[in-house]
Amino acid sequence: MTASVDLALLRSDAHSPSYFALRRGAAGDDLVDFCIPCNPYFPTTAMFDDLRANLVDVLKYYPSDAETITKELCATLDLNPSTIAMGNGSTELITWLDHLLVRESLAVPVPTFGRWTDQPLETGKRCDMFPLLESQRFRLDVESYIRFIRERGSRVAVICNPNNPDGGYLPRHEVVRMLDRLTDLDLIVVDESFIEFVDAEPSASVADEAVIRPNVVVLKSLGKNFGLHGVRFxxxxxxxxxxxxxxxxxxxxxxxxFAEVVVFMLKAHMNEYRHSLRLVAHDREMMIRQLASLTGLTVFPSQGNFVLCKLPEGRDGRELRDYLIREHGVYIRECGNKLGFNSRFLRLVVRPHADVQRLLAGMYAYLCAEEEPPRRGRRRAPEIEPAPIYRLPGSVA
Structure with a gap:
């Protein structure tokens, strides 16, 4: 189905436009979002029904204070409240870490989440950017990064694990080794916003290390793994x-x-939540395999709920983005405005099989066009054997 969207919204070097901005400029509701990395299987339909039933009270009344909400989250996730600070989204916490604990300089591998470079630069700090190389599949080499930090004299070090936008994952023992080698720094931040999607090893987080070290902070995002970006927590x-x-x-x-209501709902739905993460990991494996079947497309390994791809020479991600949203109602993240990338790079969010087939059809049509991106239906994508789909009862696809 063709979508009518104001493509001028996409012509900016700033952050991608919100889903709401695109929907306000769209003629229909048939827009499939491969841009915003959100868990498609959680909350369940039953949980959304409960939220709707409480909507009037949620909108009319003040929430409890942050201490009350934090204590409930800690009881659910088995955390110590004295080691936790909850924020209105991880970006609020990044802002406060910069203001409180980054005094001179910050080292960060790039490409990565843009706030880790933009925030310190906005407050006059020196940002030492360590390049992750495409020839190494954007893998972070701990020894090289430590050497870079020493040479630059950086006082704060940051890593995102898994990294956004490529999904690269550094094994836990490697992260711990880095923490051991950098005990003299003012601060080390391990941004684990996407750690819940990792299935490479059973215990991926280093949060247990942070609580016993003098200079380590682990950052967690709830909106991404709980599928509720709009709640901001x-x-x-x-x-x-x-x-x-x-x-x-x-x-x-x-x-x-909303954050309070969701946090107090979680304890009763943790089994559904854990199962949703397994579904995402399954979909990621199948999506990587299917994307790799497209001629000329380079697909990078990922442990996040998104996959980084690179278009072949002569193809442009902005052109593909506009074509997909106009002709197929599919919205993707073109990464040309990210440090360390160009417009041939795309970040594609992991979604259920039916949505991926729609994405693949559009990408096949674009990649197989000899001159201009074809109109919908000009070429037919090859038949791809459907992946076995496992669904959580009551989940939202």
Whole structure:
């Protein structure tokens, strides 16, 4: 189905337009989002029904203070409240870490999540950018990164694990080795916003290390893995001194009523949540395999809920993005405005099989066109054997 979207919204060098902005400019509701990395299987339909039933109260009344909500989250996730600070999204916590704990300089591998470079630069800090190389599949080499930090004299080091936008994952023992080697720094931040999607090893997080170290913070996003970006909630894990410092500067009511309702629902739905992560991991494996079947497309390994791809020479991601959204109602993330990339790179969110088939049909038509991207239906994509689909009862696809 052809979607009528104001493509001028996409012509900016800034962050991708919101889903709401695109929908306001669209003629229909048939837009499939491969841009925003959100868990498609959680919350379940039953949970959304409960949220709808509470909508009036959620909108009319103040939430509890952050301490109350944090204690409930800690009880559900088996965390120590003294080591936790909850924020209105992980971006709020990145802002406060920069203001409170980054004094001179910050080292960060690029490409990565843009706020880790933009935030310190906005406050006048020196940002030492360590290039991740395409020839090494954007893999972070710990020894090279440590050597870079020493040569530059960086006082703070950041890694995102898995990294956004490529999904590259550094094994836990490698992260711990880096923490051991950088005990003299002011701060080390391990951004684990996508760690819940990792299936490469059973215990991927280093949050347990952060609580016993003097200079380590682990950042967690809840919106991504719980499938609720709009709620805006996340948290950091650190030793009680650092966590307490951040808690004291946060506004008392920095969390909204939706966040409170969701946090208090979680305990009863943790089995569904864990199963949703297994479904995403299964879909990721199949999606990587199917994307790799497209001629000329380079697909990079990922442990996130998204997959990085590179178009062949002579193809442009902006052109493909506009074509897909116009002719197939598919919205993708073109990465030309990310440091370390060009417009041939795409980040594609992991979605259920039926949505992926729609994406593949559009990408096949574009990649197989000899001159201009074809109109819908000009070429037919090859038949791809459907992957076995496992669905959570009551889940939203």
């Amino acid at each position: 996340g948290y950091l894990v650190a030793n009680p001194q650092i966590a307490g410092l951040v808690r004291r500067v946060l506004p008392k009511w920095n969390l909204n009523s």
